[in-house]
Amino acid sequence: MxxxxxxxxxxxxxxxxxxxxxxxxxxxxxxxxxxxxxxxxxxxxxxxxxxxxxxxxxxxxxxxxxxxxxxxxxxxxxxxxxxxxxxxxxxxxxxxxxxxxxxxxxxxxxxxxxxxxxxxxxxxxxxxxxxxxxxxxxxxxxxxxxxxxxxxxxxxxxxxxxxxxxxxxxxxxxxxxxxxxxxxxxxxxxxxxxxxxxxxxxxxxxxxxxxxxxxxxxxxxxxxxxxxFAADFIGASNVLEGRYEHGRVNAGGLALPVGEQAVSDGARVRALIKEENLALLPPGQGDLSARIQDKLFLGQSIRITLRCGERILFALIPAREAEPLTVGSDVDLRVMGASVFAL
Missing domain, CATH: 3.40.50.300 (P-loop containing nucleotide triphosphate hydrolases)
Structure with missing residues (x-):
């Protein structure tokens, strides 16, 4: 060898x-x-x-x-x-x-x-x-x-x-x-x-x-x-462009908390949040409010389509956890991890 x-x-x-x-x-x-x-x-x-x-x-x-x-x-x-x-x-x-x-x-x-x-x-x-x-x-x-x-x-x-x-x-x-x-x-x-x-x-x-x-x-x-490119190519991600300020990305009316990143405050950035890193919580317990628009059954997991303000986001969660969630119901979102890159 x-x-x-x-x-x-x-x-x-x-x-x-x-x-x-x-x-x-x-x-x-x-x-x-x-x-x-x-x-x-x-x-x-x-x-x-x-x-x-x-x-x-x-x-x-x-x-x-x-x-x-x-x-x-x-x-x-x-x-x-x-x-x-x-x-x-x-x-x-x-x-x-x-x-x-x-x-x-x-x-x-x-x-x-x-x-x-x-x-x-x-x-x-x-x-x-x-x-x-x-x-x-x-x-x-x-x-x-x-x-x-x-x-x-x-x-x-x-x-x-x-x-x-x-x-x-x-x-x-x-x-x-x-x-x-x-x-x-x-x-x-x-x-x-x-x-x-x-x-x-x-x-x-x-x-x-x-x-x-x-x-x-x-x-x-x-x-x-x-x-x-790597963040977007490997794994399904929500992609948002906006401005990074104090641990948040402000994009199209949303202020997504993404934690400390290696970019300067005020910088134009692209944020990529993998679908499994978007957690769904009961109303009042998360960082953002959203409404469930659709559920796509994938076997072991379910892909949730969410409207958050004017944005459409996607979350991937285990099928058992998605059972009580219904189309049209309100939920809160929490970003569990994000990759942020300066533009």
Whole structure:
């Protein structure tokens, strides 16, 4: 296993600069999630690491070895693509064995390593099955087995769970993390799904406009974002612009208490309050008065639409707590946490 270092990587297509001097490090055995909206550069960065895309400038180093100009087959990097890229005319065994056959691994060793890889992904006994006989989750496991069977230094995952339905996807999130920890391989996982990134990664790297704008643990990126983009992108937030004065943001007739913030009094600011950080209290017990306009049942939680003066705000609360709340009733609000950024 190995560590990974990306140094000032740049890539343009014509006049469009897709990667703008991206740098990152991943320690041996670390699981990184590259998170961001479509077009932010995350897949281009992954393809640059794998060798599918050649960067215009910068370095890709694995255990200190510069592989920036090495061909794909010399990089010893495993990749699982979004569509798995399995061979339909081959059975499970032959799909997993394919990279070993390219490397001319002896037959006895090949059979042993394929067996170990299938056991790791919990598909022992599936070797003779055809790809068409497998479920989406099973195909994803085959793709993982093929990626790890030749013992790569780095594992790259390009949205490998996006084609699965929700229940299987959640199961596979657990399985992918288990496999990664079990074999201890340094992993970079590309996703646009914030829940996936937060639940699976050791570190989340948020990309925007060809740059990494946040690099921190999932909890820190979610709870203490360093930018307005991160605060808005990760988790549903109420966004208000106004003026910060003495621990409050005055926005459109509202004075929201947000506590002490690292901005100057009188500054124009953007305040982001995550929906779960807006608490609903009986009238007279909170900081602001509001009226419930709608309730949206989401299973474990309910999204409450609130009119507060001329503003519409949203709160996300556990379903049981929302049961006594009725549309048209009055409540008080309390801000339990906010991210405030100077404009």
């Amino acid at each position: 190995a560590d990974l270092k990306i140094v000032d990587v740049r890539k343009s297509y014509g006049k469009k600069e897709v990667l703008k001097g991206v740098s990152l490090t991943a320690g041996t055995g670390e699981f990184l999630a590259l998170l961001g909206p479509s077009g932010c550069g995350k897949t281009t960065l992954l393809n640059t690491i794998s060798g599918i895309v050649r960067q215009d400038a910068g370095q890709v180093l694995v255990d200190g070895r510069d592989i920036s100009r090495s061909p794909i087959e010399k990089r010893n990097i495993g990749v699982v693509f979004q569509n798995y890229a399995l061979f339909a005319h081959m059975n499970v065994f032959e799909n997993v064995a394919y990279p070993l056959r390219l490397k001319k691994v002896p037959k006895a060793e090949l059979q042993q390593r394929v067996g170990q890889a299938l056991e790791t992904v919990r598909l022992d006994g599936y070797a003779p099955r055809r790809i068409a006989q497998l479920s989406g989750g099973e195909q994803q496991r085959v793709a993982l087995a093929r990626a790890i069977v030749y013992r790569p230094d780095i594992l790259l995952l390009d949205e490998p769970l996006s084609a699965l339905d929700r229940k299987i996807r959640e199961q596979m999130q657990i399985e992918v993390r288990r496999i990664q920890r079990e074999i201890g391989i340094t992993t970079v996982f590309v996703t646009h799904d914030q829940g996936e990134a937060l639940s699976m990664a050791d570190r989340v790297l948020l990309m925007h406009g060809g740059q990494i704008i946040e690099d921190n643990t999932p909890a820190e990126v979610y709870l203490h974002p360093k930018s307005a």
